[in-house]
Amino acid sequence: MAPRNSTSSSSSTKKIMNKGAWTSEEDQKLAQHIEIHGAKRWKTVAMKAGLNRCGKSCRLRWLNYLRPNIKRGNISDDEEDLILRLHKLLGNRWSLIAGRLPGRTDNEIKNYWNSHLSKKLNKNEKTPESSTPPEIVPEKCSESGEGTEEVGNDGFPEISFDVNEFFDFSTQGSYDLGWVNEFLELDENPCLTLTDKR
DNA sequence: AACGAAGTCAACCGCTAATTT
DNA sequence: GAAATTAGCGGTTGACTTCGT
Numbered sequence: 001m002a003p004r005n006s007t008s009s010s011s012s013t014k015k016i017m018n019k020g021a022w023t024s025e026e027d028q029k030l031a032q033h034i035e036i037h038g039a040k041r042w043k044t045v046a047m048k049a050g051l052n053r054c055g056k057s058c059r060l061r062w063l064n065y066l067r068p069n070i071k072r073g074n075i076s077d078d079e080e081d082l083i084l085r086l087h088k089l090l091g092n093r094w095s096l097i098a099g100r101l102p103g104r105t106d107n108e109i110k111n112y113w114n115s116h117l118s119k120k121l122n123k124n125e126k127t128p129e130s131s132t133p134p135e136i137v138p139e140k141c142s143e144s145g146e147g148t149e150e151v152g153n154d155g156f157p158e159i160s161f162d163v164n165e166f167f168d169f170s171t172q173g174s175y176d177l178g179w180v181n182e183f184l185e186l187d188e189n190p191c192l193t194l195t196d197k198r
Numbered sequence: 199a200a201c202g203a204a205g206t207c208a209a210c211c212g213c214t215a216a217t218t219t
Numbered sequence: 220g221a222a223a224t225t226a227g228c229g230g231t232t233g234a235c236t237t238c239g240t
Contacts, residue, residue, distance in 0.1 A: 019209080019210075020208090020209075020210090020234090021208070021209075021234090022208090022209085040225095040226095041225075042225075042226075043224085043225075054210095055225080055226090056210085056211090056225095056226090056227095057209075057210075059226075059227085060208090060209070060210085061208095061209085063227095064208080064209090065208085092229065092230090093228090093229090094228075094229065095227075095228060095229085106227095106228075106229080107207085107208075107209085107229095108207085110229075110230085111206070111207050111208085112206095112207090114206090114207095115205065115206055115207075116206095119205095
């Protein structure tokens, strides 16, 4: 995509920060600085790298575009299927979903969901042949995100588990089939609810 | 070819959680 | 323990592209 104007929308009183699209020069500066000093203290990174950006912006740029092993575009059918299933389970917990798709970022998945998958699901819902339309409402775990949800008024026995434990990525490389299988089994069981400690 | 509508996606914003002082 | 700072998240915006007429 072509770079956008870096407009600074406001304020002549405060130091004016660059906004808008990143230039390749900025990317280079940021990447170089992080390579040497590491990705921490983003405010400092922004200053020391000589970027007229806020730390937040630097962090986002690094995480979404500059960081190594980033995959861009071409979301495969497998990945799409996984996103759908994870979204059904987790709701709009994009970072958790992204954590299960190596090289994908929460921002990319969120965008992909909003522009592709949500419409796809809407379409499916409207096609009459499926008497039970796909349920896209997250299973109580999500939006509020507040700890143990007391679900179960539908009569299902409750089996709750800790979503953070379940999605503990630190011990797993990624996209391994074992986990996927485990997940698919859970997905078959509508009685499960999540306990979220976020 | 021209134009408007719709779609896409990079980036920003506001907020909360976690960490540091 | 309180206040300040930093990190991270999800929602939203808006510039650009593509599509349909």
